Amino acid sequence: xxxxxxxxxxxKRVAITPDFVKKLVAQKHEVVFEKGCGANSALxxxxxxxxxxxxxxxxEVLSSSDVITTILPLATEELSNVKKGAVLISxxxxxxxxxxxxxxxxxxxxxxxxxxxxxSTIAQSMDVLSSMASISxxxxxxxxxxxxxxxxxxxxxxxxxxxPAKMLVLGAGVAGLQAIATGRRLGAVVEAFDTRAAAKExxxxxxxxxxxxxxxxxxxxxxxYAVEQTExxxxxxxxxxxxxxxxxxxxxxxxxxxxxxxxxxxxEDMLKAMPDGAVCVDLAAxxxxxxxxxxxxxxxxxxxxxxxxxSELSDDVAxxxxxxxxxxxxxxxxxxxxxxxxxxxxxxxxxxxxxIVYQGEVRYGAPALTK
Ligand code: NAD
Numbered sequence: 001x002x003x004x005x006x007x008x009x010x011x012k013r014v015a016i017t018p019d020f021v022k023k024l025v026a027q028k029h030e031v032v033f034e035k036g037c038g039a040n041s042a043l044x045x046x047x048x049x050x051x052x053x054x055x056x057x058x059x060e061v062l063s064s065s066d067v068i069t070t071i072l073p074l075a076t077e078e079l080s081n082v083k084k085g086a087v088l089i090s091x092x093x094x095x096x097x098x099x100x101x102x103x104x105x106x107x108x109x110x111x112x113x114x115x116x117x118x119x120s121t122i123a124q125s126m127d128v129l130s131s132m133a134s135i136s137x138x139x140x141x142x143x144x145x146x147x148x149x150x151x152x153x154x155x156x157x158x159x160x161x162x163x164p165a166k167m168l169v170l171g172a173g174v175a176g177l178q179a180i181a182t183g184r185r186l187g188a189v190v191e192a193f194d195t196r197a198a199a200k201e202x203x204x205x206x207x208x209x210x211x212x213x214x215x216x217x218x219x220x221x222x223x224x225y226a227v228e229q230t231e232x233x234x235x236x237x238x239x240x241x242x243x244x245x246x247x248x249x250x251x252x253x254x255x256x257x258x259x260x261x262x263x264x265x266x267x268e269d270m271l272k273a274m275p276d277g278a279v280c281v282d283l284a285a286x287x288x289x290x291x292x293x294x295x296x297x298x299x300x301x302x303x304x305x306x307x308x309x310x311s312e313l314s315d316d317v318a319x320x321x322x323x324x325x326x327x328x329x330x331x332x333x334x335x336x337x338x339x340x341x342x343x344x345x346x347x348x349x350x351x352x353x354x355x356i357v358y359q360g361e362v363r364y365g366a367p368a369l370t371k
Contacts, residue, residue: 001341002029005048015090017323018047063083069088086110091115131321143313167179180206197216215230264288266290280294292307
């Protein structure tokens, strides 16, 4: 089979790195790459060539590859240039992008959505959501530190003592936990909140304080994802969060609800109550944002607070983000790729759930996927 690697149009990352190219070539597959695809991830063309891939231009990669993997989905306009019957692997988010399956099907393609791989123990090694979220959580804290006109750690100097920064993390999933760990390493006093009961123990184990709201809806059976909460709970949560936000130098928000808009956790009144110079980093910006005024890839200042909206902060650590993404894709393909090509066993949960379109037929939403 021929594998294609493209330069991402809005990202620094690249979906397949030379390490994986070597393994594909050893398996007797061909690999073509668009020149410059890894340039922003510290991966020069020569590294792809040394690994056994051939340099090409975008049109040729699109029209000649049997399998194309990208970080973000190709634009619809480019799909007509893709080889008929090809397999596209990307993060299609079919639960949020209503038309994506139909579009792939209309072009007669097969689509695998990496974000649909079940978040089970067996599939952990192919979980791009976790790999990227962890990097984003780390980078969110470094970005906040850059914009904060204060130190993070406590310092005792001859000129006096500096108090440590107070950091609040809202949403203690993969990104939030990495943000807590990074904030703690930089010396901040960290508090965190999550609606999932299981998050408490993880927050405490990282040396942060857990902000507890009584009466959360039971989330067991939601596959590790957060569930919608009652109005009463949301009111109590909002009052407690108001108090915590109003004292924070840094607020990192990561709260997402799969397939639905992100909950607004920091409203305008809270921003007004925050100390001047405070910084909010909103990792949920693409799904509506957890912070009032936040916009993806924009930095705005409101009521003296810098609000940084960015759901793709992992892209700012492009080399390692590419390395981990590529490793995740390799582990995923190992499930069904051999020298002969791809074997589609839809009884296998990993294949069945992630294959959203098969040879022009929409599979997303099929009974096997909604079990
Ligand atoms: P996510 O990106 O969907 O959400 C981030 C966090 O925001 C979650 O912890 C969620 O509970 C929280 N949240 C949602 N609404 C909130 C609200 N109103 N207020 C505060 N917090 C809110 O989640 P994620 O980080 O991708 O993962 C969530 C869980 O899934 C974690 O427990 C993680 O450990 C688990 N997980 C398991 C596996 C696996 O077993 N393979 C892989 C990845 C994640």
